[in-house]
Amino acid sequence: MRVIVKCYSGYRAEETPRSIQLGSVIVHVKEIQDRWLSVDHRYFKLVGDDNAIYIIRLDVNTQEWELTYYKQASTD
Numbered sequence: 001m002r003v004i005v006k007c008y009s010g011y012r013a014e015e016t017p018r019s020i021q022l023g024s025v026i027v028h029v030k031e032i033q034d035r036w037l038s039v040d041h042r043y044f045k046l047v048g049d050d051n052a053i054y055i056i057r058l059d060v061n062t063q064e065w066e067l068t069y070y071k072q073a074s075t076d
Contacts, residue, residue: 005056005065017044020056022067027054043068 004021019028027048034045041057048054051073058065 001067003056003065003067005058017046017056020048020054020065020067027052045069 001022005017006019006021008016008018016032017029019026021027027050029046030049030051031047032044033047033053034043036043040060042060043055043057045053045055053069053071053073054067055069056065057068
């Protein structure tokens with residue numbers, strides 16, 4: 001699923017995600033839990049301000065973001 005991601009840009013563009021837009025819903029990043037690189041993608045595992053877990057990735061060739069994983073916050 002394609003998403004719109006707003007980032008903090010440090011020494012390189014698209015460095016750290018700050019919010020994700022899913023349709024008309026904007027989720028602010030509460031915590032980055034992990035990040036990793038592959039040949040063609042940059043991945044981020046994060047917790048949103050809704051306490052859900054997201055994994056998003058940036059295609060380094062097209063510069064498009066995708067949501068690759070979502071886990072709703074538990075209601076415990």
